[in-house]
Amino acid sequence: MDLVLKLFNGGAGSLASYLAAHVLLCLLPAFFIAGAMTALIPKASITHWLGRHAPVYVSYPAAALAGSLIAVCSCTIVPLFAGVYRKGAGIGPAITFLFFAPAGNIMALAYTGNILGAEFAIARLILCLIFGIGIGLLMATLFWKDDLTHDAQADALFAEKASVSGPALGVLLSLVALLIAGTLKLWPLTADLISFKVPLFWPQAWQDTLFDWVPYDASKGEEGVSFQGSVLIALLLMIAATAKRGLDNITEGANNWTWVALGLTASTLLIASMRLTPEPGTLAFTFTGRVFGVALTMLSVGYFARKLPAEDWQGWLWEAWRFVKQIFVVLVVGVFIVGMVRQVIQPEWIESLAGSNTVIANAIAVGFGVFMYFPTLVEVPVARMFLDLGMHPGPLLAYLMADPELSLQSMLMVAAVIGRKKTAAYVGLVASFSIVAGLLFGAWVDGTGWLTLGAGMAASLAITAAIYQLIRYQRKQTAS
Amino acid sequence: MLNIKILGSGCANCKKLEAVARQATQNLNIQAEFEKITDMGKMMTYDILATPALVINEKVVSSGKIPTVADIQGWISTAQ
Numbered sequence A: 001m002d003l004v005l006k007l008f009n010g011g012a013g014s015l016a017s018y019l020a021a022h023v024l025l026c027l028l029p030a031f032f033i034a035g036a037m038t039a040l041i042p043k044a045s046i047t048h049w050l051g052r053h054a055p056v057y058v059s060y061p062a063a064a065l066a067g068s069l070i071a072v073c074s075c076t077i078v079p080l081f082a083g084v085y086r087k088g089a090g091i092g093p094a095i096t097f098l099f100f101a102p103a104g105n106i107m108a109l110a111y112t113g114n115i116l117g118a119e120f121a122i123a124r125l126i127l128c129l130i131f132g133i134g135i136g137l138l139m140a141t142l143f144w145k146d147d148l149t150h151d152a153q154a155d156a157l158f159a160e161k162a163s164v165s166g167p168a169l170g171v172l173l174s175l176v177a178l179l180i181a182g183t184l185k186l187w188p189l190t191a192d193l194i195s196f197k198v199p200l201f202w203p204q205a206w207q208d209t210l211f212d213w214v215p216y217d218a219s220k221g222e223e224g225v226s227f228q229g230s231v232l233i234a235l236l237l238m239i240a241a242t243a244k245r246g247l248d249n250i251t252e253g254a255n256n257w258t259w260v261a262l263g264l265t266a267s268t269l270l271i272a273s274m275r276l277t278p279e280p281g282t283l284a285f286t287f288t289g290r291v292f293g294v295a296l297t298m299l300s301v302g303y304f305a306r307k308l309p310a311e312d313w314q315g316w317l318w319e320a321w322r323f324v325k326q327i328f329v330v331l332v333v334g335v336f337i338v339g340m341v342r343q344v345i346q347p348e349w350i351e352s353l354a355g356s357n358t359v360i361a362n363a364i365a366v367g368f369g370v371f372m373y374f375p376t377l378v379e380v381p382v383a384r385m386f387l388d389l390g391m392h393p394g395p396l397l398a399y400l401m402a403d404p405e406l407s408l409q410s411m412l413m414v415a416a417v418i419g420r421k422k423t424a425a426y427v428g429l430v431a432s433f434s435i436v437a438g439l440l441f442g443a444w445v446d447g448t449g450w451l452t453l454g455a456g457m458a459a460s461l462a463i464t465a466a467i468y469q470l471i472r473y474q475r476k477q478t479a480s
Numbered sequence B: 001m002l003n004i005k006i007l008g009s010g011c012a013n014c015k016k017l018e019a020v021a022r023q024a025t026q027n028l029n030i031q032a033e034f035e036k037i038t039d040m041g042k043m044m045t046y047d048i049l050a051t052p053a054l055v056i057n058e059k060v061v062s063s064g065k066i067p068t069v070a071d072i073q074g075w076i077s078t079a080q
Helices: A002-018 A021-040 A043-050 A056-069 A074-087 A091-104 A106-116 A118-142 A152-159 A166-183 A202-213 A227-247 A256-273 A289-305 A310-344 A347-354 A359-371 A379-389 A393-405 A408-418 A420-445 A450-479 B012-028 B040-044 B069-079
Strands: A192-199 A275-279 A282-288 B002-007 B032-037 B053-056 B059-063
Touching: A002 A310, A021 A106, A021 A166, A021 A227, A021 A256, A021 A310, A043 A056, A043 A074, A056 A074, A056 A091, A056 A118, A074 A091, A074 A408, A074 B040, A091 A106, A091 A118, A091 A393, A091 A408, A091 A420, A106 A118, A106 A166, A106 A379, A106 A393, A118 A393, A118 A420, A118 A450, A166 A256, A166 A289, A192 A289, A202 A227, A202 A275, A227 A256, A227 A275, A227 A310, A256 A289, A282 A289, A310 A379, A310 B012, A347 A359, A347 A379, A359 A393, A359 A420, A379 A393, A393 A420, A408 A420, A408 B040, A420 A450, B002 B012, B012 B032, B012 B069, B053 B069, B059 B069
Parallel strands: B002 B032
Antiparallel strands: A192 A282, A275 A282, B002 B053, B053 B059
């Protein structure tokens, strides 16, 4: 019974820290951004550059751009991947797109930066970009024979040109500004500007009760539920209830519940950016620079959103709500389970397996990512747990790169498009490059000099280029 | 009879599209044969970039978004 209570508290404590203000300021805007990208960026605006006649230096970067801006969920990624492969520039850019989308989309990057720190997010972005293009190129050279058989009628798919409308761009940029305003830990956002106290007797008592219910251990990374945290949780529950009524049928038009849900969301963001501190007999409200930043950027979003045609903003809200339904519940459950598992795993196990930046440690981390399936975004809290338990950042990045790419479900779908042999080659390449990426990042964290790092990076790129040339040479040999 | 195909891999969007399409046929009191296509290979034979997609009598009328009931009713009427 004691163990059950300990597990439950571990789960609850972990969940509480994930529903804390700073995470909400990242996740809530991220869902809206993902929805906006899916609904407001016409696929044709980028896939146009992925046609058969696109030169290599256009189609590969375009594929990476498509991966980060167009696709967040596998139901968009896989059909687009199939389309680019069968009817576009072929397997290379298609693979780059497939690789970059789960790892390089803005939701994943924002959440990684929020929970693990900016270095991880930046490393994830840069290494995924470089290695994504590398893997695409290698796959293209390995399987060049199949690329020769293309449909002639395929060009129609890529002939369409489109651009992002003015208001849509305004909405997107304002949302990104909102995300930055909400999460950047920089002055003047962190400065305390206005502070006033409201005499209320119950906040202090309520906070004491909360700390009683969910005892927290700062050394284990648990934050406990503060008064402000409980207010935010209550708001989230209200948003869930009203959003269900207001957004489930938004494609038919908005109703009153829609505006209530949106209003509650805006209030949640504002309350998350201020500080509520209970003191004996009063409640202190502190407005930081962040409150004004968040308020201004939200007004900007509203300003541009009003200029969007009904079909566009309704589509945007529908997609955002769809992502929330798909991801948030699973994320909450996942975080709770991670919190429970955390109580059981001993740091010594993790440290002995992956505590230092060795090839074996990175390989183990990648293997774990391949064989353990976690839904989108859940790999981030799992990574946090490992980091707290003593995993070295190098293998951790290797895990972060391999896990979203290689879920069994998406691999099955990919195999349906390109066949099992190519899928196996892809899995092998992703695993190898993730290990290399982990080694490089781990070396950087360990303080290896830039010269050594640069040499290591150059070495791996040189090997990649050499393999690429070797395959091309062999191809020429067989052709003649 | 009217043939309506829903193309999608099974996520919330395609379910919604099917519900909306069924509502449209109900409103117009029309009999239609509904087919759900989740196989990637079959989906690729239709020129679409994104799911969910709606195909009425082998013609792709919408892809990548959820149309309104009124929109679908319009397409059905034209297809008759």
